[in-house]
Amino acid sequence: MQTMALSEVLEREHRDIDGGIEEYSAGLTHGDTDTTPLLRAMNGLRRHIYLEEEFLFPHLKNAGLAMPIFVMMREHGELWDAMETLDTLLADNTDTGTxxxxxxxxxxxxDNHNSKExxxxxxxxxxxxxxxxxxxLHDYLNTGRMPHGWRCEKATSVTA
Ligand SMILES: [Fe+2]
Ligand SMILES: [Fe+2]
Known part of the structure; x- marks a missing residue:
C-alpha cells in the first residue's frame, strides 16, 4: 500500500467522510439518533482540512497554483463553519428535520469542493x-492528529 498515490488516499478520505454523514442522516430517517458516524466524519474532515492546509497546499502554492488554492481555502472556511453549525444543532437537541x-x-x-479538488x-x-x-504526508495520513485547538484559516464562526 506504500505505493498508493496521495490523490488516491485523499479521495478515499473524501468518500469516508461523505459516507459517515450519509449514514447518520439515513439513520435519522429511521429514528436512529446515534451521532457516532457524524462525529467521526466531522473529526475526519477537520483533520483532512488541517493536513491539506498545513502539508499539501503550501507546496502547491509555491508551484504556481495560488489562485485555485485560494478558492479551496475559502471553501474550507465554509465547511468549517457548517460543521460548527451542526455541532451547535446537536448540542441544542434540534429536531430531526433541521x-x-x-x-x-x-x-x-x-460535493462542490471535492468535485474541483x-x-x-x-x-x-x-x-x-x-x-x-x-x-x-503519507505518514501524517496514517497516524497524524490535528493539534488541539487548530482552526481552519478562513473559518468565520466563533467557538464558545
Ligand atoms: Fe480534500
Ligand atoms: Fe479540501
Missing amino acids: LQSACRELLAKL EPIIYPQADTVLDDAATEK
Missing part, C-alpha cells in the same frame, strides 16, 4: 511534491 437539512447542506458543500488539485499533489514531502 439536522437532516444541515447534513444535506454540508454534503452539498463537500479531485480533478484540479490532487493530480498536482502527485507530481509537485518531492519524495520527502510525499512521505511526510
Whole structure:
C-alpha cells in the first residue's frame, strides 16, 4: 500500500467522510439518533482540512497554483463553519428535520469542493511534491492528529 498515490488516499478520505454523514442522516430517517458516524466524519474532515492546509497546499502554492488554492481555502472556511453549525444543532437537541437539512447542506458543500479538488488539485499533489514531502504526508495520513485547538484559516464562526 506504500505505493498508493496521495490523490488516491485523499479521495478515499473524501468518500469516508461523505459516507459517515450519509449514514447518520439515513439513520435519522429511521429514528436512529446515534451521532457516532457524524462525529467521526466531522473529526475526519477537520483533520483532512488541517493536513491539506498545513502539508499539501503550501507546496502547491509555491508551484504556481495560488489562485485555485485560494478558492479551496475559502471553501474550507465554509465547511468549517457548517460543521460548527451542526455541532451547535446537536448540542441544542434540534429536531430531526433541521439536522437532516444541515447534513444535506454540508454534503452539498463537500460535493462542490471535492468535485474541483479531485480533478484540479490532487493530480498536482502527485507530481509537485518531492519524495520527502510525499512521505511526510503519507505518514501524517496514517497516524497524524490535528493539534488541539487548530482552526481552519478562513473559518468565520466563533467557538464558545
Ligand atoms: Fe480534500
Ligand atoms: Fe479540501
